[in-house]
Amino acid sequence: MTAATETDRALVDRVAKGDRAAVRLLFMRHHARVYRFVARQTGSEMMADDIANEVFLELWRQAPGFEGRSEVSTWLLGIARFKALSSLRKKKEDWIDDEAAAAVPDSADTPEVVTMKEDKAAALRRFVDALPEEHRTVIDLAYYHGQSVGEIGEVLGIPVATVKTRMFYARKKLGEALKAAGYDRGWP
Amino acid sequence: MSAAEKMSRRDEMETLLPFYLNGSLEGSDLEAVEEWLASDPAALAALGEAEAEFSGTTAANEAIRPPADALSRFAKVLDAEAGPARAQAGASWLAQAWGRFMAVPVGVAWAAAAVLLALIIVQSFVQPGGKGKDFEIAGAEGDLAKMPFALVKFKPDAKMSDISGFLGNNGLKIIGGPTADGVFLLGIPADNAADYAKQLGLIAAQPFTETVIEGRKPVDGG
Numbered sequence: 001m002t003a004a005t006e007t008d009r010a011l012v013d014r015v016a017k018g019d020r021a022a023v024r025l026l027f028m029r030h031h032a033r034v035y036r037f038v039a040r041q042t043g044s045e046m047m048a049d050d051i052a053n054e055v056f057l058e059l060w061r062q063a064p065g066f067e068g069r070s071e072v073s074t075w076l077l078g079i080a081r082f083k084a085l086s087s088l089r090k091k092k093e094d095w096i097d098d099e100a101a102a103a104v105p106d107s108a109d110t111p112e113v114v115t116m117k118e119d120k121a122a123a124l125r126r127f128v129d130a131l132p133e134e135h136r137t138v139i140d141l142a143y144y145h146g147q148s149v150g151e152i153g154e155v156l157g158i159p160v161a162t163v164k165t166r167m168f169y170a171r172k173k174l175g176e177a178l179k180a181a182g183y184d185r186g187w188p
Numbered sequence: 189m190s191a192a193e194k195m196s197r198r199d200e201m202e203t204l205l206p207f208y209l210n211g212s213l214e215g216s217d218l219e220a221v222e223e224w225l226a227s228d229p230a231a232l233a234a235l236g237e238a239e240a241e242f243s244g245t246t247a248a249n250e251a252i253r254p255p256a257d258a259l260s261r262f263a264k265v266l267d268a269e270a271g272p273a274r275a276q277a278g279a280s281w282l283a284q285a286w287g288r289f290m291a292v293p294v295g296v297a298w299a300a301a302a303v304l305l306a307l308i309i310v311q312s313f314v315q316p317g318g319k320g321k322d323f324e325i326a327g328a329e330g331d332l333a334k335m336p337f338a339l340v341k342f343k344p345d346a347k348m349s350d351i352s353g354f355l356g357n358n359g360l361k362i363i364g365g366p367t368a369d370g371v372f373l374l375g376i377p378a379d380n381a382a383d384y385a386k387q388l389g390l391i392a393a394q395p396f397t398e399t400v401i402e403g404r405k406p407v408d409g410g
Contacts, residue, residue, distance in 0.1 A: 033255050121240065124244040167206060174241060
């Protein structure tokens with residue numbers, strides 16, 4: 001088995017034996033997604049950078065105890081989620097960094113006016129970004145991270161039924177926002 | 189089916205569509221969505237809408253660019269966390285040599301590649317599982333079996349590029365080893381004892397050489 005085809009699980013086994021090269025391979029495979037996941041959770045790329053590093057350090061530390069009951073990607077996202085929430089809790093003040101500020105639409109325009117200036121795809125992207133965090137997260141995990149209902153439940157520590165409920169409301173809100181912007185898609 | 193029931197089913201299907209698109213749906217949920225897609229005219233349009241969400245979400249995520257130096261910074265953090273003991277635990281001399289080889293400049297790495305390949309071949313021949321015990325001579329039935337040789341141990345911090353350059357320039361070949369102690373069998377292309385001794389002296393004088401022990405010498409006049 002070559003490094004290129006070695007499964008994530010086999011690499012974790014190598015990590016458990018102290019193989020740093022295996023950690024680096026897993027880092028290369030998963031860092032971007034973990035980084036983006038945390039950035040979307042926290043709204044801060046600075047925090048994402050720190051937390052993503054911590055996630056892979058946890059991988060190094062916890063690899064001997066990894067039992068393979070979930071996919072490595074799910075495991076890493078679960079660690080990332082936990083660390084992101086911990087960091088957000090530690091943050092006393094409500095802050096908004098420059099990157100997040102740049103992402104906020106110009107308040108000089110109403111949402112409708114902003115929407116009229118862009119096409120449906122851009123509007124959809126903006127509406128996804130504007131979803132409440134708990135809804136946006138299930139959208140991200142399903143569409144971008146390719147996670148199943150059960151895996152999202154693992155990452156977020158919530159029951160499968162709750163995952164489905166959040167997905168339902170997330171998509172419902174997207175549909176309503178699109179409709180308000182003139183893009184009626186027939187549901188809800 | 190009442191309108192309320194129909195809406196309820198539609199809600200359920202809309203909820204499952206993202207998972208249908210990401211390929212994670214299975215069992216009865218998958219069957220239900222496929223049946224819906226095949227039977228309800230509105231379903232394909234709904235699938236198209238979900239695909240647009242898929243694209244939009246992917247674009248939103250991929251617009252976030254991780255720092256280009258993330259891996260190198262993480263490697264430093266990992267080294268600080270792991271320390272040298274765990275990193276080298278159980279590592280063979282070859283594995284350590286490989287690590288040093290990877291550290292040499294690209295411009296000279298090619299020269300080391302040939303030697304490294306030889307080491308890997310020898311390693312797999314002599315040390316299945318990375319745990320060697322004794323010497324064996326590669327190609328024992330050929331010319332190498334009669335070749336004069338010496339036993340050589342390189343310093344732990346020796347660079348593969350230095351070793352390979354030296355071996356290549358002097359026609360020397362690694363023909364066996366390493367043992368568990370990191371000792372290699374080095375073929376010495378000498379025709380007589382004087383030449384053999386001269387080459388051993390040259391090997392011993394190299395900064396990367398830790399030990400040289402005489403092995404099979406050429407027979408003068410033979």
